[in-house]
Every structure is written in C-alpha cells, then in structure tokens.
Amino acid sequence: MSPAVSANPSPPIVLTFAASDPTGGAGLQADILTLASLGCHPLSVVTAITVQDTAGVEGVLPIDAEWVADQARALLEDMPVAAFKLGMLGSVEVIAAIAEVIADYPDIPVVLDPVLASGRGDQFADEEMIEAMIGMLLPQTTILTPNSLEARRLAQQLGEFEDGARRDSGLVDCAHGLIEAGCEYVLVTGTHEGTPQVINTLYGSHGVVRTDRWDRLPGSYHGSGCTLASAIAAHLASGAGVADAVMGAQEYTWRTLSAGFRPGMGQFIPDRLFWSRDVDEEADDD
Ligand code: PXL
Numbered sequence: 017m018s019p020a021v022s023a024n025p026s027p028p029i030v031l032t033f034a035a036s037d038p039t040g041g042a043g044l045q046a047d048i049l050t051l052a053s054l055g056c057h058p059l060s061v062v063t064a065i066t067v068q069d070t071a072g073v074e075g076v077l078p079i080d081a082e083w084v085a086d087q088a089r090a091l092l093e094d095m096p097v098a099a100f101k102l103g104m105l106g107s108v109e110v111i112a113a114i115a116e117v118i119a120d121y122p123d124i125p126v127v128l129d130p131v132l133a134s135g136r137g138d139q140f141a142d143e144e145m146i147e148a149m150i151g152m153l154l155p156q157t158t159i160l161t162p163n164s165l166e167a168r169r170l171a172q173q174l175g176e177f178e179d180g181a182r183r184d185s186g187l188v189d190c191a192h193g194l195i196e197a198g199c200e201y202v203l204v205t206g207t208h209e210g211t212p213q214v215i216n217t218l219y220g221s222h223g224v225v226r227t228d229r230w231d232r233l234p235g236s237y238h239g240s241g242c243t244l245a246s247a248i249a250a251h252l253a254s255g256a257g258v259a260d261a262v263m264g265a266q267e268y269t270w271r272t273l274s275a276g277f278r279p280g281m282g283q284f285i286p287d288r289l290f291w292s293r294d295v296d297e298e299a300d301d302d
Pocket of ligand 1: 240
C-alpha cells in the first residue's frame with residue numbers, strides 16, 4: 017500500500033521560540049506538548065538551554081543569536097507558520113535577532129509571554145532585556161501574556177510609574193501603558209494576586225475585553241504560563257479570534273493544572289495530555 021502522505025493536510029503550524037527545560041515542565045517542552053495536544057504542529061527554535069529540576073534553575077546558557085535566527089529562517093522559508101509564540105529568550109542579542117526575523121512576517125500573529133522570572137523566583141531577564149522586549153518586540157505583539165507581577169514590572173520600566181506612587185494600584189493602568197507601547201492585547205493573569213479566585217483580564221485598545229474567574233487550585237505549578245500562552249497561539253493558528261483564543265486556552269490550561277502531577281520533589285507539572293490518560297470515568301461515578 018502506498019503511503020497517503022501527500023494527501024494529508026498539514027495541521028496548523030506554530031513556531032515557538034523558547035528555552036529548553038529538561039524537566040518537561042516549562043519552556044520549549046511545555047510549548048511542544050501543548051501545541052501538539054491542541055492539534056497543531058510545533059516548530060521549535062531553541063533560545064537557551066537551562067539546567068534545572070522541579071525545585072529550581074541552576075543555570076541558563078543563551079544560544080548564539082545568529083543560530084537562533086538561522087533556526088527560524090530555515091523553518092520559515094520551508095513551512096507556512098500560522099502563529100509565533102515567544103517565551104524565555106535568554107539575551108538582548110537573541111531578542112534583537114528574533115525581532116528582526118518576525119518583522120519580515122507582519123501577518124503572523126505573535127503571542128509574547130514575557131518570562132522575567134520562574135514561579136520559584138529564578139530571575140531570567142535583567143533591565144536591558146526588558147527594555148529590548150519593550151522596544152523591539154512589544155510593537156510586533158498581538159497578545160502579551162504577563163502575570164500581574166510581570167505586568168507591573170514591564171509597566172514600571174515604561175516609565176509609567178517613575179515616582180512609584182501608583183505601582184501597587186493599577187493593573188488597568190499597566191495594561192493600558194503596555195498597549196500604548198505597541199501590543200494589541202494584554203492578558204494579565206491573576207495567579208499571584210491574593211484573591212480567592214484567579215482573575216484573568218484581557219485588555220484591548222478600548223479597555224477590558226473579557227474577565228474570567230477560575231477556582232484557585234492548591235499547589236505550585238511549573239509551566240502554567242507557558243501552557244496558557246502556547247494554547248492561545250494554538251487557538252489563533254486554528255483560526256480563532258483573540259477573545260475566543262483566550263477563553264479556550266484558559267479552559268485547556270485549567271484542565272491541565274487540575275490534572276497536574278508531581279513527578280519529583282519540587283513543583284507540580286500541568287498534564288498537557290490529560291485527555292489521553294486511561295481514566296475510568298464510570299468507575300468514578302460509583
Ligand atoms: O515558566 C517560565 C519558564 C519558561 N521557560 C523556561 C523555564 C521557565 C520557568 O522555570 O525554565 C525554560
């Protein structure tokens with residue numbers, strides 16, 4: 017029998033720029049699992065490699081910027097990419113290289129997860145990198161997905177809060193500042209706020225687009241932000257608008273978290289393939 021390869025349409029293709037997390041919890045590995053789970057074909061450009069376990073990060077080695085650009089250009093010249101997802105980028109030079117590459121593809125939506133630190137407090141971006149992200153990537157971003165801490169830090173660096181007076185008050189102001197700096201939408205996630213539920217708010221140029229509340233799950237998760245941002249990219253690549261992509265991605269992410277497991281001695285890992293486990297639901301009903 018001859019293989020039907022040429023007859024099979026390609027799934028939507030998403031190109032992720034991210035750092036390797038060998039635990040499989042966050043970073044490139046999280047993106048690949050999420051994108052594949054949601055029916056996309058993941059293309060992966062490595063921006064840095066890390067040494068880490070589920071308890072913390074021990075080292076980060078950024079990849080040479082030219083190698084990052086070369087990886088991306090080879091893929092882009094070969095395959096039709098439907099969405100870009102940007103995670104941990106590793107250096108100012110890598111940020112500049114990616115900015116230059118994606119500028120040649122202005123019609124491809126860009127999901128930027130501004131990874132400044134891990135959930136466990138490991139720092140991944142200094143002031144220069146934040147400035148580079150703001151100056152070079154934000155104007156090309158369709159949707160930025162900071163948690164509330166990242167939203168405040170990015171907005172602070174925009175010069176919005178030079179006197180520090182409003183720093184703790186306005187996530188709304190932070191979101192507007194970030195939109196003025198060039199991105200189309202900002203999804204601020206509320207995991208780090210002290211609210212009983214997790215409140216995620218999507219802002220556009222006219223204000224709040226949608227607010228969603230989720231039951232706060234116990235435990236500390238590694239890779240939830242990567243999962244959410246990749247899931248948004250997957251939905252955009254599959255043809256959803258931004259508001260629907262954000263809703264679908266939150267639903268998916270919540271399910272991965274509620275199915276999360278703890279493979280080591282540190283954080284929980286979201287189960288991006290929760291749907292594939294052999295759970296006997298009828299037995300649960302007994
Ligand atoms: O969750 C943010 C993140 C992204 N990318 C890599 C990481 C982490 C958190 O640890 O290690 C590679």
